[in-house]
Amino acid sequence: MSIGLGHYLILSIILFAIGLVGVMRRKNLLLLFFSTEILLNSVNIGFVAISHFHHDLTGQMFALFIIAVAASEVAVGLGLLIVWYKRQNNINLDQMNSMKG
Amino acid sequence: MEFYLYVALFAPLVGSLFSALFTAKKANKITGYVASFLLFVSFVASGILLYDVWHGGSVHVHLMTWINTGGLYIPFGFIVDNISVTMMMVVTTVSMLVHIYSIGYMDHDEGFNRFFSYLSAFVFSMMILVMSDNFAGLFIGWEGVGLCSWLLIGFWYHKESASWAANEAFIMNRIADVGMLIGIFMIYYTTGSLQYDKVFAALPSASPYVVTLIGSLLFIGAMGKSAQFPLHTWLADAMEGPTPVSALIHAATMVTAGVFLIIRSHALYQMIPNVGEFIASLGAFVAIFAASMALVNRDIKRIVAYSTLSQLGYMFVAAGLGAYWIALFHLVAHAFFKSLLFLGAGNVMHAMDDELDPFKMGGLGKKMKWTLILMVIASMALAGLVPFAGFFSKDPIIEASFVSHHYIIYATIWITAGLTAFYSFRMIGLVFFGEERYKIFGFHPHEAYRFMLLAMAPLGILSIIIGFFRTPFYNFITNILPSTIYEVHPEALAWGMNIATQALVVLFIWYPWQKYAKFKGADKVFEQHFIYKLLFNQYYIPNFYNKCIVVPYTRVSNFFWMSIDLKIVDATVDLIANTLYKTGKKTRYVQDGNLSSMLKWMVFGLVFLLLMAVAYGLAFEYPSKIAEILLNLGVH
Numbered sequence: 034m035s036i037g038l039g040h041y042l043i044l045s046i047i048l049f050a051i052g053l054v055g056v057m058r059r060k061n062l063l064l065l066f067f068s069t070e071i072l073l074n075s076v077n078i079g080f081v082a083i084s085h086f087h088h089d090l091t092g093q094m095f096a097l098f099i100i101a102v103a104a105s106e107v108a109v110g111l112g113l114l115i116v117w118y119k120r121q122n123n124i125n126l127d128q129m130n131s132m133k134g
Numbered sequence: 135m136e137f138y139l140y141v142a143l144f145a146p147l148v149g150s151l152f153s154a155l156f157t158a159k160k161a162n163k164i165t166g167y168v169a170s171f172l173l174f175v176s177f178v179a180s181g182i183l184l185y186d187v188w189h190g191g192s193v194h195v196h197l198m199t200w201i202n203t204g205g206l207y208i209p210f211g212f213i214v215d216n217i218s219v220t221m222m223m224v225v226t227t228v229s230m231l232v233h234i235y236s237i238g239y240m241d242h243d244e245g246f247n248r249f250f251s252y253l254s255a256f257v258f259s260m261m262i263l264v265m266s267d268n269f270a271g272l273f274i275g276w277e278g279v280g281l282c283s284w285l286l287i288g289f290w291y292h293k294e295s296a297s298w299a300a301n302e303a304f305i306m307n308r309i310a311d312v313g314m315l316i317g318i319f320m321i322y323y324t325t326g327s328l329q330y331d332k333v334f335a336a337l338p339s340a341s342p343y344v345v346t347l348i349g350s351l352l353f354i355g356a357m358g359k360s361a362q363f364p365l366h367t368w369l370a371d372a373m374e375g376p377t378p379v380s381a382l383i384h385a386a387t388m389v390t391a392g393v394f395l396i397i398r399s400h401a402l403y404q405m406i407p408n409v410g411e412f413i414a415s416l417g418a419f420v421a422i423f424a425a426s427m428a429l430v431n432r433d434i435k436r437i438v439a440y441s442t443l444s445q446l447g448y449m450f451v452a453a454g455l456g457a458y459w460i461a462l463f464h465l466v467a468h469a470f471f472k473s474l475l476f477l478g479a480g481n482v483m484h485a486m487d488d489e490l491d492p493f494k495m496g497g498l499g500k501k502m503k504w505t506l507i508l509m510v511i512a513s514m515a516l517a518g519l520v521p522f523a524g525f526f527s528k529d530p531i532i533e534a535s536f537v538s539h540h541y542i543i544y545a546t547i548w549i550t551a552g553l554t555a556f557y558s559f560r561m562i563g564l565v566f567f568g569e570e571r572y573k574i575f576g577f578h579p580h581e582a583y584r585f586m587l588l589a590m591a592p593l594g595i596l597s598i599i600i601g602f603f604r605t606p607f608y609n610f611i612t613n614i615l616p617s618t619i620y621e622v623h624p625e626a627l628a629w630g631m632n633i634a635t636q637a638l639v640v641l642f643i644w645y646p647w648q649k650y651a652k653f654k655g656a657d658k659v660f661e662q663h664f665i666y667k668l669l670f671n672q673y674y675i676p677n678f679y680n681k682c683i684v685v686p687y688t689r690v691s692n693f694f695w696m697s698i699d700l701k702i703v704d705a706t707v708d709l710i711a712n713t714l715y716k717t718g719k720k721t722r723y724v725q726d727g728n729l730s731s732m733l734k735w736m737v738f739g740l741v742f743l744l745l746m747a748v749a750y751g752l753a754f755e756y757p758s759k760i761a762e763i764l765l766n767l768g769v770h
Contacts, residue, residue: 057734130727 041082048075062114062124066107073103135186135193139214142179142222143261145172146229150254154249160684161246166237169250173257179225180219188221188610194267201270213267216614221264221394222460224469227596228258228386231589235477236378238586239484247519249289249376256282260387264394268328269318272374272395276314276359279388280307285376286383288613306368310358317351320344334401336543342406345599349409352395358391360446363420367676369443370427373435377480380435385442386469393446394452395464400573400615410454415536417450418543418550420751423673425553433490433570434479437561441516442472444550448531458615460527462606465525467600471515474593478509481586485579486572494577496653497570501579504587508564508594513562515597517555517639526601529635534620535693538632551635554644563650564622676767 048071055068077096118124123131149172153165181195193214201208214222219418233253240246263275288300322328324344325336335343358364360371372384383389396403398415403410423442445468452461484565485502486495495668499506511522518524532551535544572579581587610616622628671677724735753760 054735057730057737060730126730127728129729 038082038086043080045075045079048072048078051075060126062117062126062129065126066110066114070103070107073099090105135183135191135214135706136195137434138179138182138186139193139195139212139265141228142176142183143212143258144264145176145179146254146257146606148172148545150258151252153251153254156247157251159247161244163246165214165238165247165250166233166240169254170230170237173226173254176257176261177230180222180570182274184216184219184223185216187216187369188758191747192216194734205326206322208270210266210271211267211329212265213330214265214703217394217397217462217561217610218264218660220445220466220611224466224769225257225387227259228384228469228473228593229253229638231593232378232382232386232473232477234378234589235480235586236477238583238589240376240478241583243376245289249286252282253379253382254286255284256383256388257315260352260391263363264494264544267330269333270320270328272398273315276355277311278393279383279391280304280311280359282391282525283307283372283383283388285370286379289375289379293374296374298541299368299374302316303368303372305367307358309576310365310630312603313351314355317348317355318553320348322353324348330398336370336660337402338405346406346409346728349399349406352402353413355411355417356392356395358392359395360389360450362392362416362446362450363423364675366420366424366443367579367672367679372431374440377435377476380439381473381476381480384439384690385472389442389446390449390465390469391463393449393465396450397458397615400456400458402615407456410456411540412454412456414451414543417447417454418546419447421442421447421550422546422553423447423736425471425550425557426669428522428557429553430666431557432670434482434561434565435476437557438472438479440474441475441554441557442468444554444736445472445516447550448528448547451535451543452531455534455538455540455543456616457531457618457620459611459617460530460534460620461610462615463604464527464531466607467515467523467597470549470600471512471523473514474508474590475516477586477590478512479506480507481582484582486556486577489572489575493547493562493653494575495565495572497566498572498579500570502566502581506562508567508587508590509562511594511597513546513558513726518551519639519643520633520636521601523597523600524602530620533628533631533633534621537620538555547675548635548638552638552642555639559643560650563758564653567651576706590705598626618631638747662678701752747759 043049051121052072052075054066054069059065059068077099080092080096080099084090084096114124117129121128146169147337152168152172156165158160161562186193193212195212197210197212199207200210233250236249240249243249256279259275259278261275263272266272266275283302284300287303288297290296308318318328321333324340325333327333327336336346359366369384373380376383421444422438422610424447427575428437428440428444431440446463448717449461449464452458452464481502482498482505483490485498486503489495515524518528528551532544535541535661537548555759608619622631655682661670668674725732737753
């Protein structure tokens, strides 16, 4: 059995579902970041796979962009996380409700 | 001369605005002084204008354009001619004296500053009314005096009766104003202008029916302002206001605005003598009707109010018969002696702690000598005794009706002259002479302040001497007004008529004098008499209005309020508001600030949008198959 586009896409969907559940269920901010990374990378897998099978480099370029954006986003997010931890001594999501509305 | 015109017009406004600055502050005499001084300035400016007009001048200014749209052009224009300068002199003289008097009268009132603000605003509106050179400006003044009258009748607004009387006066006037407004529309529709000179130049070419209609509609407005039957009930109730207000507004100036309107539009009314005859007949009816109610009234201010109503009837008789200059002369003389009478009544009220029933007074003459003298002068002027003002202004009206062969009117107003003397001296007798009945009720009467009496003195002097100015006034005013002289021929008959009238007046002064000056107590048998009850209850007209108009109207209003407004209109609006409000209440949990629940909502949103995208995609891909499935389900 050769590995085709379908397998990659199914992998991508499974990873996306895992990330989504993580985003919904996790109460820890750090794990929330992990979940968002999983989400972004599942999409990357989809892009790259489709790009490869269609012989079109656009998708792979897009994936590179996403990696760059994700890296900078995590950098900012981790910075905020550290500041938050220093102030509140925890990183529990349920206690981050000072921004009402 | 334009300068003096603006000074005369705007000085009262400045006084009003100045006093208005202090309305929230404690009573401060300065507002009274400033307002009175500015009225004096206005009086002097009017005097200078009178001097100018007397020597043949006339001022016509165009202050600014008010409305200029399409074919409609209405400027704020003011004219000072023989008629308006006469009115200006009356208005400024009486209001200046009333302002000074009020400084004493309103001495202890909390609303002292507010009072002067309203009173000066009234004078300003009245000046606009008499000085405007077009019907639109006249209407502004007309409404302005109505508003100020409302404010001043309801000055003691915490009293239920005062605010009721204020509303009654305002509503009655509104009813009449509708007539007047339609009349003004008709004038514009017919002549294409509202300027007096253009209107009166264009009206002779209009159809006589239209002219009759215009004249009648304008007279309806005059009926409201001058409280003619059947819109008369407000004037007696308006006595709820402070007495200086009654003297200024409800005797000397505002109520005569109706007569002024007829005189101003004399060119119009000369074209329609049949309407004029109706005006004269109604005036004669009101004269005797009001005088009869004054005969038995037990409220000194209401007696004077009915007397005003009766004298307005006389003015309308003269104006209706075309004797405009006599009407205007009676207006001037009446303004002086009637405001004097009201101010005298104010002194009595002050002395008696606002008691109005003359049956509880008596013998006040000993304590209030000067008030007594001034009131007697005013009453003699009102009754028309030689040589007081009334003889020179009221008797010509009686003669005019005789000369123009309106004998029923003549008889009516001749009898009314007797009734006038009767009720005036009944009041004088009851209040100032006889037993000191007030002692039983524990009153301690005192004479008014000296400056209040001094403010009344010029009115007293004018009431005595104004009659002698009839000939100069005639020469002056007939530059504009028709110069008909109503002289009874032969001369012997004229003398006979004068003597008969004087004899009647003297008789009706003597009879109440000897009856009421020795007044012991109300005649119980007489008070059970049907006619007494009829007169005492004002012919049951207020009751009739109450039963047939006020009560049904209240019921209809309640019905519309309770079942249409509340249950349909309000309910619809409330439903919309409540729905939105409840939706907001239910959905506010979406944004509770908790990051993980917000993320959950975000995911649900994403899933929902994805599903929608898929559904739309399928629907566009396979429309025919979907239609088939729907058909099988029974949906068309």
